[in-house]
Amino acid sequence: MNLIGVLQLLVTSSLMYSAPLILTAIAGAFSERSGVVNIGLEGIMVMGAFGSAVFNLGFYDTFGNMTPWVAMLFGGFIGLLFASLHAVATINLRADHIVSGTALNLLAPGLSVFFVRVLYGKAQTGPLSESFGITSIPLLKDIPIIGDIFFTNVTPLGYIGIFIGILSWFVIFKTPFGLRLRAVGEHPVAAESVGINVYLYKYAGVLISGFLGGMGGAIQAQAISNEFGVLVISGQGFMAMAAMIFGKWNPIGVTFAAIFFGFAQSLSRVGHYIPVIQDIPTIYLQILPYVLTIVVLVAFIGKSEAPKALGRPYVKSK
Numbered sequence: 186m187n188l189i190g191v192l193q194l195l196v197t198s199s200l201m202y203s204a205p206l207i208l209t210a211i212a213g214a215f216s217e218r219s220g221v222v223n224i225g226l227e228g229i230m231v232m233g234a235f236g237s238a239v240f241n242l243g244f245y246d247t248f249g250n251m252t253p254w255v256a257m258l259f260g261g262f263i264g265l266l267f268a269s270l271h272a273v274a275t276i277n278l279r280a281d282h283i284v285s286g287t288a289l290n291l292l293a294p295g296l297s298v299f300f301v302r303v304l305y306g307k308a309q310t311g312p313l314s315e316s317f318g319i320t321s322i323p324l325l326k327d328i329p330i331i332g333d334i335f336f337t338n339v340t341p342l343g344y345i346g347i348f349i350g351i352l353s354w355f356v357i358f359k360t361p362f363g364l365r366l367r368a369v370g371e372h373p374v375a376a377e378s379v380g381i382n383v384y385l386y387k388y389a390g391v392l393i394s395g396f397l398g399g400m401g402g403a404i405q406a407q408a409i410s411n412e413f414g415v416l417v418i419s420g421q422g423f424m425a426m427a428a429m430i431f432g433k434w435n436p437i438g439v440t441f442a443a444i445f446f447g448f449a450q451s452l453s454r455v456g457h458y459i460p461v462i463q464d465i466p467t468i469y470l471q472i473l474p475y476v477l478t479i480v481v482l483v484a485f486i487g488k489s490e491a492p493k494a495l496g497r498p499y500v501k502s503k
Contacts, residue, residue, distance in 0.1 A: 189330070189333055189334060191460075192334045193333060193337065193338065194455050194458055195448070195451065195455060195459075196334055196335055196339065197319065197338060197339045197340065198451035198454055198455045199343070199444065199447050199448040199451045200339055200340055200343025200344070200447070201340045201343065201408055201447075201451070202409065202447035202448075202450040202451045203343050203346060203443050203444045203446070203447025203448070204340065204342035204343045204345070204346045204401075204404050204408065204447070205230070205401040205402065205404040205405040205408075205409070205421060205425075206401070206421065206424060206425050206428055206443035206446055207343075207346035207349065207350055207401075207440050207444070208346055208349060208397045208398070208400050208401035208404065209226050209229075209230055209397065209398045209401035209402075209421065209422060210425040210426070210428040210429045210432065210440075210442065210443045211353050211429075211440070212226060212394040212396075212398035212401065213394060213425060213426055214353070214357075214432075214434045214435070214436055214439050215353070215357075215366075215390045215393040215397065216268075216390045216393075216394035217370065217390075217429070217434060217491065217492060217495055218357060218366050218367055218370045218390060218492055219369050219370050219386055219387045219390025220369055220371075220387060220390075220492055220494045220496070220499070221272070221276065221282060221387055221390060221391050221495075221496075222275075222282035222496045223268075223271065223282075223286055224282075224283060224286035224287065224290070224423075224426065225268070225271050225288075225289030225290055225422075226286075226394075226398050226422035226423075226425055226426055227290045227293070227418060227422025227423055228286075228289035228290040228291075228292060228293030228294075228422070229264045229267055229268055229293070229394070229395055229398035229402065229422070230264070230398055230399070230401050230402030230405065230418045230422045230425075231293035231294055231297055231402060231418050231422075232260075232263050232264055232266075232267040232293050232296075232297060232399060232402065233260035233261060233263055233264040233399025233401065233402030233403045233406075234260065234297075234403060234405055234406035234410075234413050234417050235260075235263070235293075235297035235301070235402075235406075236260045236262070236263030236264075236399065236403070237253075237256040237257060237260030237263075237399075237403030237406050237407055237413075238256075238310045238313060238406050238407070238412065238413030239300075239301075239304065239413075240252075240255070240256040240259040240260070241253065241256045241313045241315060241407060242310060242313060242314055244256070245314035245315055250315060252314060252315045253313075253315055253317045253407045253408075256403060256407060257404060258400070259403070260400055260402055260403025260406075261395075261396040261397065261400040261403065263399050264395040264398045264399015264402065265392050265395040265399060266395070267289065267293065267395060267399070268289075268391050268392055268394055268395020268396075268398070268399075269392060269395065270289065271285050271289055271391060271395075272387070272388050272392060274288075275391075276384055276388060276391070276499075277384075279498040279499075279500070282496045283496075294415050297413070297415075298415050301413065301414075308414060308415065309412055309413060309414030310412050310413045312411055312412055313407060313411050313412060316407050316408060316411045317340060317342060317404070317407050317408035318340075319338050319339055319340050320338070320339070320340075320341060321336060321337045321338055321339070322337075322339070322341070322344075342404055343444075343447075346440070346443075347440055347444075349397075350437060350439065351436070351437070353436035354435065354437045357436060362389075366386050366389065366390055367492070368381060369381065369383050369386040369390075370390075370492035370493075370494055371492055371493050371494060372493065372494060373494055373499045377501065383499055384499075384501065387499070398422070398425075401421075401425070402417075402418060402421075405417060420475060420478075423478065424446050424474060424478050425443065427442075427446070427477075427478040427481045428443040428445075428446055429442075430481070430482065431481045433490070434491065434492065442481075445477075446474055446478070449473050449474040449477050450474045452470045452473060453467065453470040453471040453473065453474075456470045
């Protein structure tokens with residue numbers, strides 16, 4: 186395989202593995218910018234993957250080739266509903282954010298597999314009716330060299346994720362909504378004193394987090410696994426959390442961090458095509474993303490400055 190072919194393979198694979206991480210890491214940024222710790226991203230991804238897989242199998246005759254895209258939105262909706270449990274527990278009941286998020290992560294696999302067994306009589310759905318494929322982007326694919334590497338036979342999901350990252354940065358840092366969301370996460374008492382509904386913005390952050398995280402799980406199920414089972418997610422939510430911290434809760438930084446982790450994951454699938462690393466045992470390439478997750482958390486968790494009121498219970502003043 187020539188250099189252009191190797192680069193094209195790396196870009197295609199990296200974009201595919203990055204897409205669910207980008208959406209889920211940005212999901213965590215929205216929640217934590219509002220002051221609510223959301224370590225339940227893993228569970229939200231599981232429920233989004235489950236919802237999208239069931240929708241995919243049940244509504245293919247209705248939506249045809251559009252099924253994965255509609256199922257992705259449905260997975261986001263399921264993630265939003267699941268995240269609402271975390272919102273009620275942490276915002277209204279003032280439960281510990283870590284405990285609540287852990288409960289989501291423990292509940293999601295058992296609940297989803299139970300429903301899969303009820304619906305299909307087994308622990309996994311089997312192959313989906315329609316999955317996300319690869320495509321070439323018109324006009325851009327004709328650019329010499331660059332078109333061959335970045336825009337030929339690629340998944341559009343990675344570019345959609347990058348667009349959502351840019352859009353999220355604009356929303357958080359350039360709109361009144363984003364300013365109020367950040368104010369709630371930094372100093373909710375001061376935000377309340379100027380008339381901001383703190384509970385409303387905390388709910389908004391968590392529910393947006395649930396929707397994006399559910400979409401991330403839907404992409405994982407429909408673009409990478411092509412089925413739903415208990416091991417479809419297997420640590421992706423925690424990797425997204427590491428990308429969120431690595432990116433310092435800034436959607437642009439988070440997007441680049443997620444692409445970095447996606448690239449590390451892709452090496453386990455395409456490494457044997459790359460001359461420099463093709464002799465490295467596959468097992469080492471498979472554990473690389475998880476080792477990098479630990480390294481990033483150890484190296485950056487003390488240096489990244491989280492929102493000041495993150496994880497603190499808030500009681501509305503009378």
